[in-house]
Amino acid sequence: MKLKTKSPIGAEAIEAKGWIGAHRFLILRRISQAFFLSLFLIGPWFGLWWVKGNLSGSLTLGILPLTDPFIALQSLVAGHWPEMTALIGALIVGVTYALIGGRVYCSWVCPINPVTDAAHWLHDKLNMPKGWQPKANTRYYMLAMVLAVSAATGTIAWEFVNPISMLHRGLIFGVGFAWAFVLGVFVMDFVLARRGWCGHLCPVGAFYGLLGRGSVLRITADKRAACDDCMDCFAVCPEMHVITPALRGGDDDTPLILSPDCTNCGRCIDVCSVDVFHFTHRFDKTPSPGRVRTPSNSASGADKAA
Structure with a gap:
């Protein structure tokens, strides 16, 4: 097991991107949720209908x-x-x-x-x-x-x-x-x-x-070859099973997360210190090399995903 898997979830991303950079989509989501909720509340609360x-x-x-x-x-x-x-x-x-x-x-x-x-x-x-x-x-x-x-x-x-x-x-x-x-x-x-x-x-x-099964907006693990198996993305994903096919796939497997269970929350993008994930569209055909699996990295980080 790598030593970095023992650090708190997202610690490497915070070190690489700063706290805001490692929480940007979480922050944007909270702003979005508060905005939509406030639209319905300003009427009964303040009379602005x-x-x-x-x-x-x-x-x-x-x-x-x-x-x-x-x-x-x-x-x-x-x-x-x-x-x-x-x-x-x-x-x-x-x-x-x-x-x-x-x-x-x-x-x-x-x-x-x-x-x-x-x-x-x-x-x-x-x-x-x-x-x-x-x-x-x-x-x-x-x-x-x-x-x-x-x-x-x-x-x-x-x-x-x-x-x-x-x-x-x-x-x-x-x-x-x-x-x-x-x-x-x-x-x-x-x-x-x-x-x-x-x-x-x-x-x-x-x-x-x-x-949204056929929706256009998708997250891609287009830089999956750079994955260091820290497992932070699995730890924060509310539907962690959607990550595996895209992240662990071979050269012939799409890096796009196509599961309808994905909420497009962006937390996998936030916590990845090596920027494996990005927002894109379902028609993105950018080549993405598959993972190179080694005995040392195939089992590391399992404690974070548990």
Whole structure:
């Protein structure tokens, strides 16, 4: 094992890039999440109704309708045809995420992401055991169940328990039962299952992952030949299984991370001290030599990915 694998995660990146350089996409994500959340809160808080509604459905400046396509889909299976403005809003949002990457919503917009990230940070800080890990495809069963319940009850079923909507209500109306759902997600990721909610259970993430299967925006491990096996990228990735095919591939394997589970959060770019990863597009054909595997580096860093 290399000595550097014993250092804190991202230490080499901080030394090479500086603290801001090693956290730039994390910082940008927090700014993005705060921006989108504030758009919905400045109305009820300060009377500036630039945006009316929430992430489920909204009207911006009285002109631009935006609708969560997952909400629109539930409405359709429940037997309720949405109004034309809602359908237009769902089409706008759906096409946008289909192009830039469905799970970009999860890492750059969803206000629950900072909650689960905080739980994961505290989980690691206290060196908690890994805990129960549901299978990753459980979220797709959750998605199917939500649609089935909507069809059976004639309701938009997910909105009764949606932590995102509950967080909005809690911020607008103050202390109340809504916060119990948000706290439940935090406790689950902190105590029961590391990255359990976003990575294994959330049907919204499952839906947006399916929506963005053919998206243009991608991360590439185009400099994978320079990888020194520090394993920091695996340690910070919320969906670490998406990295392996791109990073460990041979000369004939694409360095693009094409899995719909990737959230395009950019943390692998942040923590890589040798700049293996970059944002690009799915049509990038830049040649990328495969990894040269040696006995010394093939097993190093396993403790960080555990």
